Amino acid sequence: MKKKYSWLLFDADGTILDYHAAEIFSLESAAASFGLEISAEVLNLYREINSALWADLEKGRISSLELRVKRFDTLATRLGWDISAEKFSQAYLRELGDSGFMMPGARKMLAEIPRDIHKAIITNGIKDTQYGRLMKAGLIDIFEEIIISEETGIAKPAAGFFDYTLERIGSSQIENMLVIGDSLSSDIAGGAGYGIDTCWFNPEKLENNTSVKPTYEISDWDGLFKIL
Ligand SMILES: [Mg+2]
Structure with missing residues (x-):
């Protein structure tokens, strides 16, 4: 028998919002204001540095305030750039918060979800940036709650993040909830660890080499409607 979910808890980046497109656009704009260019090598190096720092943040080792500057400090050191990492970070976040790139098909999918299902x-992200991007994409009113790790001080996959989520949405009926996201380490591990069903959005059909087991796995949004 099909399960009836009354709350869909969507991850943003890589699920609803196209983080990669926003990231490239914002890095290029910030770099241009410093007279610098973002080559493919620079982009790869930045992504390597940034994802290592986000992994530290998910483990609670650094704060989002530290992360936002440290990634550019490390990048500048590695590349010999003579810049203020603080100023570069501000320029980057200003651009990022003003970009509303969405994942293909996400807007249509959101519009097709039955109205009696809450969203x-x-x-995991920086409050102003995530609000700015969701606003730019015209998504603020589509979701009943927008829960951002920086507001809670705790990031997915920590249970504390989900405690806060339940409080915000005003429901503790986790059996009626579904976490939907592209990250096994934060979305799926977080939801599963908390006892919430999970749906791994895996458009690139990556192999799951982890011990994290999603309840469902989908590679496109049609897959979600087969679950609901
Ligand atoms: Mg994501």
């Missing part, structure tokens, strides 16, 4: 965003 929330659960995202």
Whole structure:
């Protein structure tokens, strides 16, 4: 028998919002204001540095305030750039917060979800940036709650993040909830660890080499409607 979910908890980046497109656009704009260019090598190096720092943040080792500057400090050191990492970070976040790139098909999918199903965003990110991007994409009113890790001080996959989520949405009926996201380490591990069903959005059909087991796996949004 099909399960009836009354709350869909969507991750933002890589699920609803196209983080990669926004990231490239914002890095290029910030670099241009410093007279610098973002080559493919620079982009790869930045992504390597940034994802290592986000992994530290998910483990609670650094704060989002530290992360936002440290990634550019490390990048500048590695590349010999003579810049203020603080100023570069501000320029980057200003651009990022003003970009509303969405994942293909996400807007249509959101519009097709039956009206009696509640929707929330659960995202690890910086408050102003995530709000800015969701606003730019015209998504603020589509979700009943927008829950951003920086507001809670705790990031997915920590249970504390989900405690806060339940409080915000005003429901503790986790059996009626579904976490939907592209990250096994934050969305799926977080939801599963908390006892919430999970749906791994895996458009690139990556192999799951982890011990994290999603309840469902989909590679496109049609897959979600087969679950609901
Ligand atoms: Mg994501």
